[in-house]
Amino acid sequence: MTPSAARARGGPAGAVASAPGGLRRRRGAVWYRSWRLYAGAAVAVAVYVYGWQVTQIRLGELWRGAYLIAPFASALASPDVFVRDNPTVRAAAPFYYGGESPPAAPAAPGPALRLSRAAGAIGDRVTATGAGFPPDRSGVLWWENQIGQRQRLAAVTTDRAGRFSATFTAPEVQGTHNLVSVEIVTGAGPLRLSPTFFVVLSRMVETVFLALMGTTMGVVFAVPCSFLGAKNLTGHIPGGRGVYALTRTVFNITRSIEALVLAIIFTVWVGLGPFAGVLALGVHSIASLGKLYSEAIESIETGPIEAIVATGASTLQVVRYGVVPQIVPQFIAFTIYRWDINVRFSTVIGFVGGGGIGFVLQQYINLLQWRQAATALWMIAIVVAALDYASAVVRERVV
Amino acid sequence: MDSAILRIEHLTKVYPDGTRALDDVSFEVARGEFLVIIGLSGSGKSTLLRCINRLIEPTGGAVAFRGRDVVAASRHELREIRREIGMVFQQFNLVRRASVLTNVLTGRLGYVPPPWALANYFPPALVDRAFGSLERVGIPDKAYARADTLSGGQQQRVGIARALMQDPALILADEPVASLDPAMSHSVLRYIEELNRTDGITVICSLHFLSLARRYGTRILALKAGRIVFDGLPAEIDERRFKDIYGEEAVEVEIS
Numbered sequence: 001m002t003p004s005a006a007r008a009r010g011g012p013a014g015a016v017a018s019a020p021g022g023l024r025r026r027r028g029a030v031w032y033r034s035w036r037l038y039a040g041a042a043v044a045v046a047v048y049v050y051g052w053q054v055t056q057i058r059l060g061e062l063w064r065g066a067y068l069i070a071p072f073a074s075a076l077a078s079p080d081v082f083v084r085d086n087p088t089v090r091a092a093a094p095f096y097y098g099g100e101s102p103p104a105a106p107a108a109p110g111p112a113l114r115l116s117r118a119a120g121a122i123g124d125r126v127t128a129t130g131a132g133f134p135p136d137r138s139g140v141l142w143w144e145n146q147i148g149q150r151q152r153l154a155a156v157t158t159d160r161a162g163r164f165s166a167t168f169t170a171p172e173v174q175g176t177h178n179l180v181s182v183e184i185v186t187g188a189g190p191l192r193l194s195p196t197f198f199v200v201l202s203r204m205v206e207t208v209f210l211a212l213m214g215t216t217m218g219v220v221f222a223v224p225c226s227f228l229g230a231k232n233l234t235g236h237i238p239g240g241r242g243v244y245a246l247t248r249t250v251f252n253i254t255r256s257i258e259a260l261v262l263a264i265i266f267t268v269w270v271g272l273g274p275f276a277g278v279l280a281l282g283v284h285s286i287a288s289l290g291k292l293y294s295e296a297i298e299s300i301e302t303g304p305i306e307a308i309v310a311t312g313a314s315t316l317q318v319v320r321y322g323v324v325p326q327i328v329p330q331f332i333a334f335t336i337y338r339w340d341i342n343v344r345f346s347t348v349i350g351f352v353g354g355g356g357i358g359f360v361l362q363q364y365i366n367l368l369q370w371r372q373a374a375t376a377l378w379m380i381a382i383v384v385a386a387l388d389y390a391s392a393v394v395r396e397r398v399v
Numbered sequence: 400m401d402s403a404i405l406r407i408e409h410l411t412k413v414y415p416d417g418t419r420a421l422d423d424v425s426f427e428v429a430r431g432e433f434l435v436i437i438g439l440s441g442s443g444k445s446t447l448l449r450c451i452n453r454l455i456e457p458t459g460g461a462v463a464f465r466g467r468d469v470v471a472a473s474r475h476e477l478r479e480i481r482r483e484i485g486m487v488f489q490q491f492n493l494v495r496r497a498s499v500l501t502n503v504l505t506g507r508l509g510y511v512p513p514p515w516a517l518a519n520y521f522p523p524a525l526v527d528r529a530f531g532s533l534e535r536v537g538i539p540d541k542a543y544a545r546a547d548t549l550s551g552g553q554q555q556r557v558g559i560a561r562a563l564m565q566d567p568a569l570i571l572a573d574e575p576v577a578s579l580d581p582a583m584s585h586s587v588l589r590y591i592e593e594l595n596r597t598d599g600i601t602v603i604c605s606l607h608f609l610s611l612a613r614r615y616g617t618r619i620l621a622l623k624a625g626r627i628v629f630d631g632l633p634a635e636i637d638e639r640r641f642k643d644i645y646g647e648e649a650v651e652v653e654i655s
Contacts, residue, residue: 303492307558310452311565312482312509320516321505325497 075370079378080196085189089133092144092181097121100176111162113182124170128153130182133162139184141166146175158184196372199360200379206274207356208383210349211342213278218285219335225251225286226293233297248294254287259345263354274355281342281349289338296330333395340391347380403427404569404601405451410460412446412625420446422625424460428569428603433595435616435633436605439645443625444605448571451603452484453477465568482509485562485600487591489574491554495547499538499557502546503529506564525564532560536590552583559590570594572604576611588615609636609651 031037091113094102101119109132116127128141141153153168164182227233229247234240263280270276305322313321350358357376364373405428412421420443428434436444449455451462453469462469464480472480485506493502504521507528511521521529533539536556541549546557555575562570572591576584588604592615595602606612612619613633621629621636621644629640636644641651 301492301495303488303490304494306454307486307488307492307561308494308505308508310454310481310484310486310571311506311561312478312480313505314478314508314513316513317505317508317516320519321497321501321508322494325494325501329496 071368072370072373075374076377078371079374080194080371081375081378082191082197083194084191086185087187087189088139088183088185090181090183091130091133092179093128094118095120095126095170095178095180096176097170097178098176102177111184113180115180120170122170122172125167126170126180127165127167128180128182129163129165130156130158130184131161131163133158133164133184134186135160135162137184137186139182141168142181142183143168143171143173144179144181145173146177149173150181153180156182156184194375196375200357200372200376203350203357203360203376204379204383207346207350207358208343208387210274210277210346210354210356211281211339214281214346215285215335215339215342217278217282218289218338221282221286222289222293223331225290226297229290229294230297232300247290251287251291251294254283255291257284259284260349260352263349263352267353272353272355277346277349277354277356280354281346285338285342289334292334292338293327293331296327296334300326329398332398336391336394336398340387343387344384347384402429404430404465405603406461406463407451408461408463410447410450410462411458412443412450412455413458420625421450421457421460424622424625424627426620426627426630428601430601431595431599433592433602433604433615433617435612435619436603436622437607437609437612437619437644438605438622438628442622444622445573446625447622448486448573448603448605451569451571452481452486454486478509482565483568485565485567485570487555487558487562487570487572487575489577491551491558491578493546493554493557493561495545497546498543499533499546499549500526500529500542502557503532503542503560503564506532506561509565529560529564532563533557535563536560550583551579552586555579555583555587556590559587559594563594567600569601569603572602574605574607577607584611591615609641 089111091111093105093113093115095115095117096102096119099119111130111132113128113130116129117124120126133139135158138155138157141156142150143153144150151171151173153171154166156164156166158164225247228243229251231244234244237243259280262283263277266276266279267273270279300323304326305318308318308322346354346356346358347361348358350356350360351362353359357380361373361376361380364370364376407427408425410421410424411419413419422443424443424447436447438444446455450457451464451469453462453472457470460470464484467476467480469477469480494505504525507521507525508516511525515521530539530542533542536559538549538553538556538560541553541557546554549557555578558575570591575591576587579587588611591602591604594600604615606615613636616633619629619631619633619636620627621640623644628643629636642649
């Protein structure tokens with residue numbers, strides 16, 4: 001708005017209004033003349049500059065560190081859910097460190113693995129040749145140390161005559177009596193669910209039940225407590241104000257402690273495992289549900305109750321037909337919502353030893369078993385999303 | 400039995416904050432009357448109606464319903480008295496989440512054994528009766544709808560059906576049409592009038608509009624600051640009396 005336009009508008013309005021002073025002051029208040037604007041902007045800039053520094057935001061790391069997370073990203077695309085038990089043909093030959101030579105193996109018919117040398121030292125170049133294998137198949141050459149731990153040396157493919165040859169560097173391992181083995185895949189077995197899948201599934205079931213038990217504990221204690229935390233009920237009894245204030249304060253303090261912190265406390269108290277998680281979620285749910293229930297009771301309409309009292313109904317009937325229909329649907333909706341939150345939350349409670357799927361997920365991540373971790377993550381995502389949807393549908397029906 | 404169904408003597412109500420809502424109110428209501436109570440907001444209409452069935456405890460005075468002392472009644476006696484007095488409210492006071500049928504059935508709670516409530520049981524005969532009540536107010540098809548899905552006029556008809564379930568000798572209607580538009584107001588009042596004429600149910604009804612009071616009342620009682628300032632036939636309210644009741648600056652508004 002130009003100043004002249006502002007004056008033109010302010011003129012007649014000022015003549016009519018009983019307090020033209022207000023209008024006159026407003027005329028100068030163009031937004032870019034307000035010092036408050038610049039002060040506010042300066043404060044905002046200072047806050048965000050400090051925030052940027054204190055939280056150590058370095059966007060470059062997202063790019064530089066990308067290669068570290070790349071295996072996980074690709075693992076997400078191929079989670080460890082299915083495995084194939086492929087039939088293989090195996091042959092092995094010993095390779096000793098430390099000067100000792102392995103005993104000569106008796107010649108046997110069938111597939112055989114031969115090494116260019118049977119003894120040596122770390123870092124030696126060794127050629128492995130195989131013969132008598134099925135033709136045109138691929139497989140893997142493994143190094144097995146003295147206690148059976150194995151690492152991959154090379155991928156091999158047999159030629160038309162069933163032979164292959166591969167050269168590798170003797171790896172650095174503990175122990176001296178090593179074994180080089182080859183496994184040639186000869187066919188394709190049936191697909192089946194992987195052991196990881198079953199581990200993750202059983203932990204997911206544990207998680208859902210952990211949430212269920214925690215929610216149940218919350219409901220059992222929150223329902224009676226919520227009546228003490230409802231102002232419209234406690235207002236009528238002697239000392240009710242105190243009871244109300246005490247209940248609400250306990251709810252608020254308990255709720256302000258994160259369930260994760262409670263879980264740590266309970267793992268100290270009752271030991272690692274799902275029970276600690278149940279207690280943590282339960283205590284947190286008591287406070288959260290108690291507050292929601294109390295508010296539902298407070299929002300009750302007195303009109304219908306008055307109407308039912310006026311029909312000559314007894315107290316029991318008034319509660320059943322005037323109070324219950326007003327609070328029970330809300331109680332159910334809040335409870336389902338809480339269970340939903342608890343399922344989500346119990347997936348991380350395992351990180352602090354509270355049981356559930358979080359426990360195995362953390363292990364997989366620590367061991368860099370990305371595909372297994374991906375399986376756990378997908379399981380969480382699917383189950384939580386499904387429960388989320390189900391609870392939304394149920395809540396919509398109830399309320 | 401004398402012809403007065405309700406006798407009120409020296410009824411007084413003083414609220415804890417000192418408000419004198421009713422001040423020495425005495426009158427009788429004859430069987431079959433359609434008594435309209437008028438007066439400004441805060442003149443004590445709602446308090447008077449609620450003192451009759453003791454939704455509000457009177458501070459002093461006596462209320463006799465069919466010869467029984469309401470004020471001195473025990474809890475049990477009070478339930479018996481209340482179940483014979485139907486009540487219709489300005490805000491309908493239905494349980495919103497419950498079905499229309501359940502709302503109507505609650506009108507009969509004073510007659511069924513309280514433990515049945517735990518199983519939400521009503522005998523089939525009562526359910527039939529509830530459908531009958533809904534038919535009388537013209538909405539039998541809404542029986543299974545949730546109460547809050549109905550329009551205001553329909554909800555008030557459910558309120559009337561609920562009162563009807565009590566088989567009442569008296570219906571107290573507290574501003575039954577104040578939340579409704581004029582067309583709906585007449586519709587609802589006609590249902591109440593029909594109960595009054597056909598079933599012989601005595602009605603005490605508070606109303607805002609004098610035109611409605613004239614149209615439906617067989618007798619009008621006016622309250623001002625908790626006192627009765629007029630008690631007579633609708634035709635007797637002239638300009639002078641109108642200003643006595645509503646104040647010198649009031650102008651009568653017609654509602655058609």
